[in-house]
Amino acid sequence: MNYPSVLIEEAVNELSKFPGVGKKSAMRMVLHLLKQKEHEGIKLGEAIIKLRTQIQYCERCGNVSDSSRCNICANPKRDQQLICVVEDLRDVIAIENTNQFTGTYHIIGGLISPMNGVGPDTLNIASLLLRVQQEQTQEVIMALSATMEGDTTVFYISKKLKDAGVRVSTISRGIAIGGELEYADEITLGRSIALRVPYQHS
Amino acid sequence: MFHLQSLRLHYFKNYQVAQLNLCPEVNCFVGNNGAGKTNILDAIYYFAFTKSYFGNNDAQQIKQGESDYFFIEVQVEKGSVTENVSIAYKVGAKKTVKINNNEHQKLGDHIGLYPLVMIAPNDILLIIEGSEERRKFIDGFIAQCDKAYLFNLLAYNRILDQRNKLLKKCAELGNTDHTLLQTYNEQLVQYGTSIYQTRKQFTSQFVPVFQEYYQLISGGSESVFIDYLSDLTAQPYTDLLAQQQATDLAAMRTTKGTHKDDWVFYIKGQLLKKMGSQGQQKSFIIALKLAQYSYLKQQTGLAPLLLLDDIFEKLDEQRLQTLLSMIAHHDFGQIFITDTHIQRLQAVFETMPQVAVKFFNVQLGTISDI
Ligand SMILES: Nc1ncnc2c1ncn2[C@@H]1O[C@H](COP(=O)(O)OP(=O)(O)OP(=O)(O)O)[C@@H](O)[C@H]1O
Ligand SMILES: [Mg+2]
Ligand SMILES: [Zn+2]
Numbered sequence: 001m002n003y004p005s006v007l008i009e010e011a012v013n014e015l016s017k018f019p020g021v022g023k024k025s026a027m028r029m030v031l032h033l034l035k036q037k038e039h040e041g042i043k044l045g046e047a048i049i050k051l052r053t054q055i056q057y058c059e060r061c062g063n064v065s066d067s068s069r070c071n072i073c074a075n076p077k078r079d080q081q082l083i084c085v086v087e088d089l090r091d092v093i094a095i096e097n098t099n100q101f102t103g104t105y106h107i108i109g110g111l112i113s114p115m116n117g118v119g120p121d122t123l124n125i126a127s128l129l130l131r132v133q134q135e136q137t138q139e140v141i142m143a144l145s146a147t148m149e150g151d152t153t154v155f156y157i158s159k160k161l162k163d164a165g166v167r168v169s170t171i172s173r174g175i176a177i178g179g180e181l182e183y184a185d186e187i188t189l190g191r192s193i194a195l196r197v198p199y200q201h202s
Numbered sequence: 203m204f205h206l207q208s209l210r211l212h213y214f215k216n217y218q219v220a221q222l223n224l225c226p227e228v229n230c231f232v233g234n235n236g237a238g239k240t241n242i243l244d245a246i247y248y249f250a251f252t253k254s255y256f257g258n259n260d261a262q263q264i265k266q267g268e269s270d271y272f273f274i275e276v277q278v279e280k281g282s283v284t285e286n287v288s289i290a291y292k293v294g295a296k297k298t299v300k301i302n303n304n305e306h307q308k309l310g311d312h313i314g315l316y317p318l319v320m321i322a323p324n325d326i327l328l329i330i331e332g333s334e335e336r337r338k339f340i341d342g343f344i345a346q347c348d349k350a351y352l353f354n355l356l357a358y359n360r361i362l363d364q365r366n367k368l369l370k371k372c373a374e375l376g377n378t379d380h381t382l383l384q385t386y387n388e389q390l391v392q393y394g395t396s397i398y399q400t401r402k403q404f405t406s407q408f409v410p411v412f413q414e415y416y417q418l419i420s421g422g423s424e425s426v427f428i429d430y431l432s433d434l435t436a437q438p439y440t441d442l443l444a445q446q447q448a449t450d451l452a453a454m455r456t457t458k459g460t461h462k463d464d465w466v467f468y469i470k471g472q473l474l475k476k477m478g479s480q481g482q483q484k485s486f487i488i489a490l491k492l493a494q495y496s497y498l499k500q501q502t503g504l505a506p507l508l509l510l511d512d513i514f515e516k517l518d519e520q521r522l523q524t525l526l527s528m529i530a531h532h533d534f535g536q537i538f539i540t541d542t543h544i545q546r547l548q549a550v551f552e553t554m555p556q557v558a559v560k561f562f563n564v565q566l567g568t569i570s571d572i
Contacts, residue, residue: 112382114367120382148360148389156385 001027060131062107062124063092072104079103081138085128085157087111087150091143103141106131111149112156125157132164139167141196158199168199204280204316204504205536206246213269214248215241216567223571225560226279228529228537228551232544232572233564239540242564243320243509246538249276249287250318250507251342252299260291270294278316287316310356314346317498317506323516325487329475333464340465343494344404347501351400358393358460361386366455373454383447390459391439397460398434405430405465411497416489419524426486427468433458481518488521495534505535514541530554544572 001023003009008030015026033041057063058070061083065071072078082103086092092105108123120126132140140161144150158168211220216238231239244263247255254263264272271292278285291297299306306312327335345352365386372378409428416426433442442458443450449457467474469482478486498506513522529537530553541547544561551559561572 114364114371119368119371120379148357148364152361152364152385152389155389156382159381159385 061105062109062127063105064089077102081135082141083128083132083137083139084141084143086143087145095143103139108153111144111147112153113149120156123153125160128157129160129164132161132166137166139169142168142170142199154199169196170199171196203535204278206249206507207277207279207284209242209245209249210273210275211245212271212273213265214245214263214272214274215265217241217569218265218268218567220567220569222562222569224536225558226536227558228539228560230547230551230559230561231538231540231564231569232542232547232561234542236566237564238567238569239564240322240511242569243322243511243538243540245274246276246507246509247318247320249274249289250313250316252289252297252312255320255322260297261293263291264293310349310352313352314349314502317346317502317504318509319491319495319498319506320509320511321488321491321513322509322511325491326483328487328490329467329478329483333462336465337461337463340401340404343498344400346498348400351397354393354396354400358390358397361389361393362456362459362461365390369450369456370454372451378451387440387443390443390456394434394439394460398432398439398463401432401460401463402430408493408497412489412493415493415496416485419489419492419521420482420485421520424470424482426474426489427471429466429468430463431466432460432463434460484517484521488517488525492525492528508534508537510537510539512540514543514546526550526554530557532557 001012003012008027011030011033012023012026015021015029016023018026021029033044054066056065056067058065058073059068060073061070063070063072073080079102083106084095084101084103085106085108086095087110088107092107095101095105106124106128108125108128110118110123112118112120112123128140131137140157142154142157144153154170161168205226206224207226208224209220209222211217214220220242222242231242233239244255248263253260264270271290273288273290275286275288278287286300286302288300288303289297299312301315328339341351341355345355365383368379368382368386372383405428412428413426417423433439437445439459443456446456446458467478467486469478469486472478474483474486495506495508498504510525513525517525528534539547544563547561551557563570563572
């Protein structure tokens with residue numbers, strides 16, 4: 001693509017780094033920004049800068065947060081003895097939207113997959129084990145994708161928690177096998193959490 | 203019963219576009235070497251299995267240098283309903299398989315909906331090649347009548363890849379995550395044991411059917427047998443993995459399991475590969491395929507599509523006659539045949555006026571009715 005201005009080229013290059021955004025749609029965004037009043041663009045720029053420089057992660061659960069503890073961990077109405085283990089932030093948002101869950105989360109940041117260079121040590125699993133031990137957690141609910149890697153991760157964590165004296169359950173798989181949690185509709189997901197089943201060691 | 207009413211191709215192998223209206227009984231594709239006859243059969247195979255019979259990857263199925271996608275569309279008549287099946291693949295995108303415009307959740311959902319048996323010149327590889335060829339054949343066979351088997355197989359292979367990668371990593375780092383290795387062991391045991399049981403049960407049901415067809419084809423009384431070999435026969439898989447742990451860590455891969463299974467072919471108590479004559483080997487293959495046809499038909503309740511590639515070149519008179527008399531007796535559902543000689547095929551079907559036949563002329567990537 002030929003650009004009439006280096007400034008446009010730079011903006012297009014940056015925007016097209018987003019997943020699912022190609023050069024063409026990046027160009028459309030840039031042109032849209034230029035058509036709007038100047039302060040609209042500046043507001044967007046400032047929001048992005050604030051987001052990147054001021055965002056914090058909850059030191060307890062890994063959720064995004066405006067301070068060192070997230071809203072969920074700091075909320076006395078939530079059951080602090082109940083932990084729902086999820087892969088990433090998208091899952092927290094999906095489960096929160098069901099309004100079915102009143103416990104807390106632990107974001108492990110991925111699924112075990114040696115093929116993709118992801119081992120237990122690259123995930124927030126050690127912090128989960130420590131947290132369960134220190135906080136005398138009552139129950140850990142595994143809400144990971146119903147994929148082979150999800151299964152392995154659930155299996156691995158529950159082995160590690162075996163002697164911790166905590167109840168381990170998995171969300172009931174109303175979700176299609178191979179289905180990603182993120183895509184499960186809210187009703188299915190809400191029901192899955194309500195109807196979670198104790199995790200069985202085979 | 204089901205049959206294909208029409209087939210449409212876009213940029214598939216040597217076809218830019220092709221559109222065929224098919225005969226519910228026998229369809230013959232006639233043309234010179236290299237014209238594209240086998241490619242039509244491969245398109246039909248692809249429709250049933252969402253992959254090439256020849257093990258090519260999807261990009262190799264696209265017409266070279268002219269496109270970055272291919273498209274297969276088939277109208278299927280199944281009982282009183284018509285289904286429109288379309289498969290599209292584009293480089294860099296996910297392959298889509300749709301029935302009446304509804305996309306399958308997983309490609310595995312498609313396998314077995316339209317059972318199919320192919321008889322082709324390179325089938326002899328089943329006898330002379332290593333165990334992988336036989337596992338591929340048997341797996342594709344069982345998967346057509348057992349969904350759970352296909353799922354177990356995919357799961358097993360995925361866990362196996364992960365476990366092998368972990369073994370490599372343990373060697374690199376010089377330390378072993380025993381909990382994770384044990385996790386993979388237990389997952390392998392779960393899927394592997396179930397694969398073993400299915401294969402064992404399948405073999406014991408299939409062998410008598412096969413023996414019956416071998417007698418029919420050879421017209422003789424030679425005894426034949428197929429033996430299923432697995433590491434899991436001697437020991438439960440759990441014990442096997444525990445016992446192999448040191449070996450696996452040293453080899454950096456999983457040395458025992460159902461991924462090593464094999465089937466051994468015997469004739470008169472001796473190895474077919476070593477002691478079978480060429481004629482006996484050919485009879486063995488044809489009997490294997492006809493028994494597959496009969497077994498699939500019984501299991502799925504549908505008469506599978508039968509694809510016969512170059513059989514007039516490759517089969518001798520006696521085996522050909524058996525096959526043809528079965529066609530004449532309407533033992534099969536819809537049939538697709540390729541040949542280079544139109545006279546030869548026409549002469550054969552003139553002797554069976556009760557069978558409906560349609561001939562297609564194939565010329566370097568174009569097809570026309572004859
Ligand atoms: N992806 C592709 N793009 C273009 N041409 C292809 C592609 N794949 C295969 N072909 C061509 O298709 C031709 C082979 O077609 P096919 O095997 O169907 O021939 P055939 O009619 O069965 O011949 P024979 O009688 O020798 O078996 C070859 O010339 C090959 O180069
Ligand atoms: Mg051919
Ligand atoms: Zn938190």
